[in-house]
Amino acid sequence: MVSRHLSFVNISRPDEGQSKRTKALVRRHVMADVGRSRRKKAKYKIIPLQVATTNTSPDTIPAITEAAESPPLVRMPPSFQTFLIGRDARASELITFMTAEADYVYRPFRTSWFRIGLSDTTAFDLWLAQAMVIRNGVFHEPHALNYESNYLDTSEASRYYCKSLHQLALRLNNREDCTSDGVIATIMGFICVDTRVENWERYTVHMDGLERIYHLRHGFDASDSEIPLMTFWVDLMGASMLDRYPRFPIPRQLADSRRINKDDIPQTLRALLHHAEQVAPQGGRIYTMLRMMAPVIAMANRNFHNTLFWTEPAVLVEVLGVVSHFALSVPKCPEDDAQTDYPVFVVQRMVQLACLMILSELKRLASFHWADIGPLCDRFVILLQESSHEIPMELKKLRFWAIVTAYSLARPEFRDSLLVEARRSMSDLSIHSSEQVIGQMKDILWLESIDPIILESIFVSGNGQLQLSA
Incomplete structure (x- = not known):
């Protein structure tokens, strides 16, 4: 048996080789290798993997996962295996990238945008467009501020973006759906894109629509707790940039802030x-x-x-x-x-x-x-x-x-x-x-x-x- 590790015993006199201390050191080192050889090797856990072809059709069949098996990407949010993904392997790849990127790149409200983006099919397509642009490094360029010449130059991002925009237009014409949380989340996503690429004309158009929905719903306090906060914040960013007064009041959740002394x-x-x-x-x-x-x-x-x-x-x-x-x-x-x-x-x-x-x-x-x-x-x-x-x-x-x-x-x-x-x-x-x-x-x-x-x-x-x- 060949030991994987060497252990040295220093002997200054011949009789030290027969001492109890030296024998104990030799026995402990040898028996460690014997113990390792007798242990049963752990069985590998087999996780079946099926790679589906890319299909972005809205009629795709939801992926089915067995509850008994833990997903290999344990850091993925629950929505990773939901109907939003279906058989779209590219979407899965982008989610994997954005989740992995969180380990070394800080982006404000990353978790919030994950949750908002994965909350609705229309918002999800826009989220994929932003993920594609981030992956391609467009936002890392110092002069990537022009909306038309940079953002939509990414063909895949353009496809996701235009698909989301088309779906939003249809939903805005639906009297029952036009003020839903999903529509609000999608408009918020478009506003954030406009802010990031500094297209303030398009930002104003989307904010006008968001403000109209706000009044139709008599406020956003009944929405997801993150919607009022995000609406409030993007409103302030645009107001400072454009020298305008804020459109929305302070959210109820911030009205009694105790953090300021x-x-x-x-x-x-x-x-x-x-x-x-x-x-x-x-x-x-x-x-x-x-x-x-x-x-x-x-x-x-x-x-x-x-x-x-x-x-x-x-x-x-x-x-x-x-x-x-x-x-x-x-x-x-x-x-x-x-x-x-x-x-x-x-x-x-x-x-x-x-x-x-x-x-x-x-x-x-x-x-x-x-x-x-x-x-x-x-x-x-x-x-x-x-x-x-x-x-x-x-x-x-x-x-x-x-x-x-x-x-x-x-x-x-x-x-x-x-x-x-x-x-x-x-x-x-x-x-x-x-x-x-x-x-x-x-x-x-x-x-x-x-x-x-x-x-x-x-x-x-x-x-x-x-x-x-x-």
């Missing part, structure tokens, strides 16, 4: 807002936005290095959704806010956009859609032309906070415009050092993910020389 408002900010309310009571929306943002920023700062926190999409939607909804509901033009003096309105709009830019940064950290940062910067820069001489000092400080926040989060191509006004505001507030800026920003609201070096760049001119005033 209102005691996280910094003391300096409390005092500043208290004085501002006394000298400029018209700025009530400004003060409410900042009081709502403070606990969110505090929570984000506490969990900045906690990877698990940024991979809990439902929790993040709850944390970010309520404050996003309020900020997006604040008037966006003077005509919508006739009771607020124009200089105060401008500060209100600046604070609103700065808060939305912070929320966009948090969405980036959570791997959500955050392309709204560019349009938000564009809107902010337009406001820099408005004078701030007619507002009290408290509002000037809040305006300065908004400008520096926008500067810190803006893309490099936007910073030059913001830099000039930031320096002018510092001179007006008698701020002459980067330490003063950093201290004031942290005393009000500041994200730990922002590099303080960005603030120091406010005091450095283009040639690298220190510049203390505008």
Whole structure:
């Protein structure tokens, strides 16, 4: 018998070979091999496998599985063996891929979209289209943003997509089926595709349809618990991108959120807002936005290095959704806010956009859609032309906070415009050092993910020389 493993015994004197300890070591090593040779080999478990030909017809026969045998892919959801698959081997392959990909790629709401996509035949075809595009790597390309030239260039994805779109059109013409959960789930899927490829025109069309169904059903609270949450979130993403007001109210499940601790408002900010309310009571929306943002920023700062926190999409939607909804509901033009003096309105709009830019940064950290940062910067820069001489000092400080926040989060191509006004505001507030800026920003609201070096760049001119005033 040849041992698979060698065991060495060190003997320094001849009589040590007869010692009880040495004999015991030799016997234990030999008997281990003997024991292995006498054991019965485990019988292999035979799982019958039948490979069916691809058939995407809706009349396919559902696959039959025996309850006595566990499926070899134990991580598959129950719907893997349901009528949705039938004899479509390609569908099974795509589900296998998406399930395996979950082991090494994080995608927000992956489990939710699995559940929604496998809940309805029409939604399932759209889910397969998205799975095909992900598999082919279209979404991994940095410039894969054009809907027509990228998404539908994948022939199989196009086939699944068009099939789902055709089925949806038929169901929308059915008076009994047009407001069903399956139709809602499918429209949600189309909206997510439109968001991901940034086709906002098509997004608006689908959101119009979803809003009509919402009113016909008198809300989505009676639907699957994930439908109201997902509808709420995609609505907020589009509203921020398109500078629109939210279409849907806060879902009932988020109305009484207990995750936010209102005691996280910094003391300096409390005092500043208290004085501002006394000298400029018209700025009530400004003060409410900042009081709502403070606990969110505090929570984000506490969990900045906690990877698990940024991979809990439902929790993040709850944390970010309520404050996003309020900020997006604040008037966006003077005509919508006739009771607020124009200089105060401008500060209100600046604070609103700065808060939305912070929320966009948090969405980036959570791997959500955050392309709204560019349009938000564009809107902010337009406001820099408005004078701030007619507002009290408290509002000037809040305006300065908004400008520096926008500067810190803006893309490099936007910073030059913001830099000039930031320096002018510092001179007006008698701020002459980067330490003063950093201290004031942290005393009000500041994200730990922002590099303080960005603030120091406010005091450095283009040639690298220190510049203390505008």
